[in-house]
Amino acid sequence: MSIAGAKQMLMDSRYPFDKVVYLKSGSFSMPGSSTIIQSYPHGLPFTPLCSGNWSTASDFSIQYEYSSGIYPSSNPGLVFDTIFNVFADSNNVYITGDNNGSAMTIYFRVYAFEPSNSNALLDPIASQGDRFVIDSRLNYPKLYLNGYIDLPAGGASESYVYIDHDIGTVPQAMGWVTYDTWNGSTMVSAIHPVATSNGDSEGILMIAGNARVAFGIPPFVLPHRAYYRIYLDE
Amino acid sequence: MNRPNQFIINSQFPTQKNEDGYSGNIIIPGSTSIPAGATATGRIDLIAGSIGSISRGRISSTKSTNPYVTQAISYTRTGTVSGSPAPYTMVAFIWRSAPDTLTFQVLLKNGYGSTLISEAGTETIQFYSSQFVAPYA
Numbered sequence: 428m429s430i431a432g433a434k435q436m437l438m439d440s441r442y443p444f445d446k447v448v449y450l451k452s453g454s455f456s457m458p459g460s461s462t463i464i465q466s467y468p469h470g471l472p473f474t475p476l477c478s479g480n481w482s483t484a485s486d487f488s489i490q491y492e493y494s495s496g497i498y499p500s501s502n503p504g505l506v507f508d509t510i511f512n513v514f515a516d517s518n519n520v521y522i523t524g525d526n527n528g529s530a531m532t533i534y535f536r537v538y539a540f541e542p543s544n545s546n547a548l549l550d551p552i553a554s555q556g557d558r559f560v561i562d563s564r565l566n567y568p569k570l571y572l573n574g575y576i577d578l579p580a581g582g583a584s585e586s587y588v589y590i591d592h593d594i595g596t597v598p599q600a601m602g603w604v605t606y607d608t609w610n611g612s613t614m615v616s617a618i619h620p621v622a623t624s625n626g627d628s629e630g631i632l633m634i635a636g637n638a639r640v641a642f643g644i645p646p647f648v649l650p651h652r653a654y655y656r657i658y659l660d661e
Numbered sequence: 662m663n664r665p666n667q668f669i670i671n672s673q674f675p676t677q678k679n680e681d682g683y684s685g686n687i688i689i690p691g692s693t694s695i696p697a698g699a700t701a702t703g704r705i706d707l708i709a710g711s712i713g714s715i716s717r718g719r720i721s722s723t724k725s726t727n728p729y730v731t732q733a734i735s736y737t738r739t740g741t742v743s744g745s746p747a748p749y750t751m752v753a754f755i756w757r758s759a760p761d762t763l764t765f766q767v768l769l770k771n772g773y774g775s776t777l778i779s780e781a782g783t784e785t786i787q788f789y790s791s792q793f794v795a796p797y798a
Contacts, residue, residue, distance in 0.1 A: 438670070446665040446674035447796045480715060487713045487795075488760045495733045495754040499700035503772035506700070506735075506752045536713075538675075538796050541666055548662045551673030556796045561670075565794065566679040568717075599717045599791055600731045622732040635719055636728035643727070660791070661682065 430594055433569060434659045438561075442569030442659060449475050449539035450555045451520060454485070457509075459530040464609075466519040472547045474517050474618045475539035476603045476654055481511045481522070482534045494622055502527050513537055514609070514619035521617075523609070542618075542654055543573045568599055572657040578604075578631070581648040587634070587641040592657050599658040600640050602633035604651050618654065675796040683709045684789045685765045687753075691782040692740075693769075701769040701779070703786070709763035710792035716763070718755045718790035724782070729789070738780040742773045749777060753786050763790060 433439045448471070455465050469475060480490045483497075491497070496510035511524035511533065522535050541547065561567075571592065578588050592598060602621040608614060621633040621642070631651065632643035642653045665671045687703040695701045710716075719729035722736065733754035740747050751769045758764040765788040771777035 440669050443669045444671075445677040446668070446671050447676065448665060448674055450675070450797055452797055478715075480713075486760075487757075490713065490757040492716065492733060492754065492756060495752075495756060498702075498768055499770070501698075503698055503774075506750055506768050506770045536795070536797055538715075543666070546664050546666050548664055549674075550662055553673050553675055554798075556675030556798055561672075561676075562678060568677055568679055568791075597719065597729055597789075600719075601717065602731060620732065622730070622734065632727075632734070633731045634727045634729060635731050640731075641727075660679065661789075 430659060437563055438567055439569055442571055444567055445540065445570060447538045447556060448541045448549055448552065449537070450552060451537040452535065454532055454534045457524060457526050457531050457533045460527060462525050463523065465522045468518060469515060469520050473542055473545040474616065475515050475520070476542055476618060477513045477515050477520060477537050477539045478601065478620060479513055479535065479537040483531055485534050487534065487536070493620060497528065500527055511535070512619070514617050515539065516614055516617040540656065542575065544575060566660065568658040568660045570656060571598065571659045572655065575652055575654045578642055578644055578651050578653050580650045581644045581646045584646055586644045588644065589639045589641045590655060591639045593638055594659060595637055596661050597635050597637050599660050600633060600635045601656045602642065603654040604631045605653070606651060677796065678794040680710055680714065680792045680794060682789065682791045683707050683763055684787070686788070687765060687767045687786045689767060689769070689784045689786065691780060691784070693779040695769060695771040695777045695779060697771060697774050697776060699771050703767040705765040706758060707763045708761050710757070712760040713795040713797070714757065714792045715795055716755050716790045716792060718788065720753045721787045723785045740777050740779045742775050742777050747773060747777055755788060755790050763792060
């Protein structure tokens with residue numbers, strides 16, 4: 428069956444379903460005019476690939492993605508008044524944030540995948556999440572490519588490293604980048620979602636096209652490992 | 662315990678369930694006057710997904726050679742302040758502004774102490790988002 432045909436199927440045994448191996452929800456108090464880093468031990472034998480959302484509402488009736496947030500900011504140098512990011516290292520999941528507004532309670536949700544270079548034995552977590560594993564009314568994205576690539580250091584101008592997929596349409600894609608520092612502190616091999624700066628002016632983009640995806644490397648950044656998940660689905 | 666990376670499907674781990682895909686374009690007129698310290702906004706609200714739905718999205722700009730970026734994106738554009746070139750930040754991102762509402766958003770921030778005239782030429786920001794059922798209990 429062609430790729431085009433596989434995309435029409437509820438499932439295809441050639442392409443794995445996503446498996447969420449970590450879930451975390453919680454809240455914390457965020458002081459006004461402050462920055463924060465919250466850490467949560469994940470207990471996994473690898474560094475997970477994190478994503479998720481945050482909110483100022485306990486029911487997530489208003490919901491932001493990490494690397495975005497509340498606007499506008501009264502600070503002329505900032506677009507967002509309050510913004511949060513998520514990343515992980517070998518021990519913890521971190522929620523980091525900047526708040527230029529008043530004190531508030533922050534609610535967060537994190538879900539994470541296992542990197543392709545791991546084959547760990549894991550405890551099941553289906554009881555922590557949505558119990559309906561398969562529902563024929565919904566589409567299940569089919570994981571087409573799942574891996575990592577070692578990016579070179581940035582040169583004098585922006586550069587790109589490409590991963591061919593040849594699907595023919597722009598696929599769903601997710602990416603993460605490994606940094607060794609955060610906000611000037613050493614944090615070896617921490618994995619951040621793409622485009623979230625590590626606070627040290629290193630923010631690598633992921634770009635998707637109908638034949639390949641790419642990691643965009645800003646000038647002069649250090650070499651990093653990048654992880655990607657590319658799906659058949661658009 | 663088992664090794665989920667060895668399985669095509671594994672009912673012991675939540676999976677990602679795609680509800681539907683949504684798209685929209687925000688057109689940004691060129692040479693727009695933005696008062697000092699203000700943020701100009703463009704926005705599309707769609708009734709889409711449900712409370713807590715997560716987004717797997719992509720964003721592109723007609724002024725960028727890149728096809729799509731797969732995350733919130735910050736662009737640098739150059740307008741003028743008092744006739745002199747003035748770089749400024751434009752951000753495009755996706756969020757949920759209400760329980761049933763998916764929002765595509767563009768922000769143009771004037772961080773200067775005087776009126777900013779935004780970059781010349783119309784720019785279209787294209788959004789696409791797949792909405793997923795949240796994997797949490």
